[in-house]
Amino acid sequence: MGPLITNGIISESTNLFLAFIIGIGFGFVLEQSGFSSSRKLAGVFYGYDTVVLKVFFTAAITAMLGLLFFSLFGWIDLSLVYVNPTYLTSAIVGGIIMGAGFIIGGYCPGTSFCGASIGKIDGMVFIGGLFIGVLLFGLGYKLWENLYLAKFMGSPKVSTSLGLSDGFFGLLLILAALGMFWVAELAEKKFPREEY
Amino acid sequence: MRPLKWLAIFIVPMGIIIAAVPQNTTKPYKLTAPQLLAEANNRTQYVTPETVADMIVNKDPSLQLIDVRSQDEFEKFSLPGAINIPLTDLLAEKYADVINQDLKTNVFYSNGTVTANQAWMLTRQLGYANNFVLEGGLNYWFEVIMNPGKPVTTSPDEEFARYNFRRSAGSALGGGGAFQAQTGQSQAAAPKPAVTTGPKKKKVAGGC
Amino acid sequence: MEETKEIKKTKYLNPYVGGVLLGLVLLAANFVAGRGLGASGAIKSVVVTTMQTVAPAASTGSGFVKEFHQSHEGNPMKTWLVFEMLGVLVGGFLSGAIAGRLKVKVEHSPKITSRKRLILALAGGVLFGFGSQLGRGCTSGSALSGMAVLSVGGFITMMAIFGTAFALAYFFRKNWI
Numbered sequence: 001m002g003p004l005i006t007n008g009i010i011s012e013s014t015n016l017f018l019a020f021i022i023g024i025g026f027g028f029v030l031e032q033s034g035f036s037s038s039r040k041l042a043g044v045f046y047g048y049d050t051v052v053l054k055v056f057f058t059a060a061i062t063a064m065l066g067l068l069f070f071s072l073f074g075w076i077d078l079s080l081v082y083v084n085p086t087y088l089t090s091a092i093v094g095g096i097i098m099g100a101g102f103i104i105g106g107y108c109p110g111t112s113f114c115g116a117s118i119g120k121i122d123g124m125v126f127i128g129g130l131f132i133g134v135l136l137f138g139l140g141y142k143l144w145e146n147l148y149l150a151k152f153m154g155s156p157k158v159s160t161s162l163g164l165s166d167g168f169f170g171l172l173l174i175l176a177a178l179g180m181f182w183v184a185e186l187a188e189k190k191f192p193r194e195e196y
Numbered sequence: 197m198r199p200l201k202w203l204a205i206f207i208v209p210m211g212i213i214i215a216a217v218p219q220n221t222t223k224p225y226k227l228t229a230p231q232l233l234a235e236a237n238n239r240t241q242y243v244t245p246e247t248v249a250d251m252i253v254n255k256d257p258s259l260q261l262i263d264v265r266s267q268d269e270f271e272k273f274s275l276p277g278a279i280n281i282p283l284t285d286l287l288a289e290k291y292a293d294v295i296n297q298d299l300k301t302n303v304f305y306s307n308g309t310v311t312a313n314q315a316w317m318l319t320r321q322l323g324y325a326n327n328f329v330l331e332g333g334l335n336y337w338f339e340v341i342m343n344p345g346k347p348v349t350t351s352p353d354e355e356f357a358r359y360n361f362r363r364s365a366g367s368a369l370g371g372g373g374a375f376q377a378q379t380g381q382s383q384a385a386a387p388k389p390a391v392t393t394g395p396k397k398k399k400v401a402g403g404c
Numbered sequence: 405m406e407e408t409k410e411i412k413k414t415k416y417l418n419p420y421v422g423g424v425l426l427g428l429v430l431l432a433a434n435f436v437a438g439r440g441l442g443a444s445g446a447i448k449s450v451v452v453t454t455m456q457t458v459a460p461a462a463s464t465g466s467g468f469v470k471e472f473h474q475s476h477e478g479n480p481m482k483t484w485l486v487f488e489m490l491g492v493l494v495g496g497f498l499s500g501a502i503a504g505r506l507k508v509k510v511e512h513s514p515k516i517t518s519r520k521r522l523i524l525a526l527a528g529g530v531l532f533g534f535g536s537q538l539g540r541g542c543t544s545g546s547a548l549s550g551m552a553v554l555s556v557g558g559f560i561t562m563m564a565i566f567g568t569a570f571a572l573a574y575f576f577r578k579n580w581i
Contacts, residue, residue: 003438010436018436019484023491024498025429026441031499033422038511038525042580045573051419056548058423059430061207063440063552066431068214075435082439084541084550086557091546094539095564098532102543103569103576105528109443109536110492110544112529117493118500119508122525129529130444134451136530137537138468145467148538157554166554171208171215173551178204181420185200199420 002076027114036115038106038122045103047191050184057177064170088151105129227321241316242331243303246358249341249365251301252276260300261330264315265307275305275337276369283311286318296324305330305337341366415503430552437484440549443492444536445485448472452480485545513580524579539564 004010010018033055034040043049070076102108107115107126115123137144159169227235235241251259252275261278263270270280281291283306295302296319304312304327312329319327330337339345344362347355417425433441452472455463463469476483500506512521536542539561541550547565550558 002435004436006438015437016482016484016487019433019487020491020494022429022433022436022441023488023493024495025432025491026426026488027492027495027497028499029417029422029425029429029495030492031496031505032417032503033419033426034416036496036500036505039513039580045569046577046581048581051416051422054419055423055426056543058203058420059426060548060551061211062424062427063430063434063549064554065207065210065214066427067434067552069210070431070435071219072214072217080438081434081553083553084546084555084557086555086560087540088560090538090540091557091560092564094535094537095561096568097535098539098542098561099535099565099568100572101528101530101532101535102565103528103572104579105525105532106580107525107528108532108543109447110441110542113443113489113492114496115511117496118506121508121510122512122521125522125525126529126532127447129526129531130447130533130536131451131529132526133530133533133535134444134447134537135454135533137534138451138455138466141466141468141471144538153556156556158556158559159554161556165215165219167214167217167219169554171211174207174211178200178208181200181203199418203420203424 001074002070003080006080007077026110027117030111030114031118035111036118036120036123038111038115038120041108041111042103042106044184047187050188053184054181057180061170061174061177064173068167068170083155083157085155086153087149088153090148090150093147101133227323232317232321235320236317241313241320241327241329243301243328244331245337245340246361246365248275248303248330249362249369253365253368258300260294260302262294262302262304262315263306264304264311269307273334275334278305281315283315286315295319295327296322298326300326302327303330304328306333307335308333341369427552430549433488433549434552439484440545440552441488442485442541442545442549443489444533444542444545445483446489447533448537449476449480449483449486456480513578515581516579520579 001007001009005012005015030036034051035055040049040051044052067076067078067081071078098108105112105126107123109127109130112123112126112130116127117123141148157166159166162169164172248259248261250256259277261275263274263278263280264283264286265280266282267280270278270282274280279294281294285291286295304315306312309329309332312333316327316329332340341362344359344366347359416422430441433439449472452463452469455466455469472480497506510518510521512518516524532542536546539546540557541547541561543562543565546558547562548558551562
């Protein structure tokens with residue numbers, strides 16, 4: 001049955017409309033969880049507010065379980081779902097630069113839109129910065145094109161690379177996430193701070 | 197700790213279930229068995245050698261001959277423009293775009309029709325269109341195109357037309373002797389199988 | 405007797421509940437569109453459109469624009485991500501309105517000035533924008549959605565982002581704590 005667009009069940013325009021609706025859900029949940037606040041977001045790196053860790057990993061394991069169960073019931077064809085490609089060098093270098101941007105700016109693109117939508121000027125400025133950053137990348141593309149395209153490894157899944165089944169790896173991930181949550185809660189008890 | 201406990205209590209069993217249950221790797225078949233049987237009974241998958249010969253002679257770009265025999269046999273002899281996909285490799289990923297597309301007319305052929313029909317069955321079951329089988333295979337091809345039997349004088353006109361066509365096609369394709377078709381006789385080439393276009397199932401580009 | 409040090413709590417959703425809801429949104433995205441969520445891609449669309457509007461001749465030769473068009477056909481603004489981000493703005497606004505958090509302000513630690521915060525936000529944005537192109541996604545597109553489909557690239561990018569942020573946290577602590 002799913003994904004709906006690749007099986008032709010919905011049209012391209014419906015797909016875009018649903019993108020808008022899904023975006024509303026995305027923004028709503030992010031803001032409700034406090035991701036519109038840069039101080040809350042940065043909190044995970046200092047231990048005083050681990051909301052990022054909890055929401056992020058809970059969402060990842062929920063969606064992952066959801067996809068696996070849907071596939072089990074035959075409701076979705078997982079081979080048609082986009083799996084992010086792996087360009088090894090570019091993934092690491094990009095991640096490092098983004099990590100720096102995160103701790104300095106206190107936002108990521110999705111949450112900055114969230115912050116901007118409730119009036120946070122620092123969120124809006126962050127978005128401006130995003131634009132400049134992407135533009136810089138685009139203008140100088142030739143300089144880093146080789147880095148960008150280096151070490152393409154296809155679209156491997158972690159489970160396959162480790163030789164485990166998707167489900168078994170999913171279980172390991174769940175246990176790892178729960179472990180992290182437990183540690184996070186201990187940290188929060190140790191560094192209590194006013195909630196932003 | 198309470199919300200975390202609830203989360204753990206709920207999600208860990210789900211994780212265990214999903215880890216324990218074998219993955220559902222069955223691709224839903226696009227055609228049911230009765231549908232497939234009906235098509236096989238109607239012989240809808242067949243393409244006559246005349247049609248194929250006609251397409252080759254006219255250099256029709258939509259034709260794609262696929263030799264489903266082994267590589268050795270392919271190298272010994274193959275039809276013009278044919279590619280080799282041995283039946284054993286038919287479902288390999290690299291050929292996925294060849295057998296599942298809506299631009300060309302794929303015609304499977306083998307020495308007889310058994311292997312070519314197996315290829316057709318497999319691809320049709322997955323719902324792929326535009327795959328056909330060369331009627332009679334290479335054996336019939338040689339008999340008919342390369343060495344057509346002259347019809348007896350009492351045969352109907354269509355037989356003669358077909359014979360003439362076969363001879364000229366055969367000579368164009370390297371068969372025995374030059375042959376001039378007698379004027380005034382219509383070509384008996386059967387109509388080309390229509391290419392059905394459908395939405396091509398592509399993975400969506402995501403990321404960013 | 406109340407504790408003298410009371411922790412002020414704002415009315416945010418419980419993070420685990422929020423996480424499950426977000427996971428369901430992500431699941432819906434995969435079910436409907438066969439792809440996960442994302443954010444930086446929308447910015448990429450805007451940049452490509454700007455480049456093409458401002459300097460159409462130059463941008464046709466740009467490798468960046470060409471690479472974009474390889475995977476997106478048609479109008480660069482008419483993409484899934486652009487529509488999704490518009491929805492994010494609406495959704496965030498609705499949520500803020502319901503919770504009474506709508507307020508135009510610069511959020512910053514009391515230890516730094518607004519001005520400094522804005523400069524940091526800009527710098528962070530530039531870095532993140534640049535990095536997101538290399539990483540082929542941001543935390544939403546690459547890390548979150550990537551993890552849900554168990555992509556190796558997604559995991560690697562996620563670990564790089566969080567690892568770097570943790571590593572650099574000490575040097576920027578004055579801006580937050």
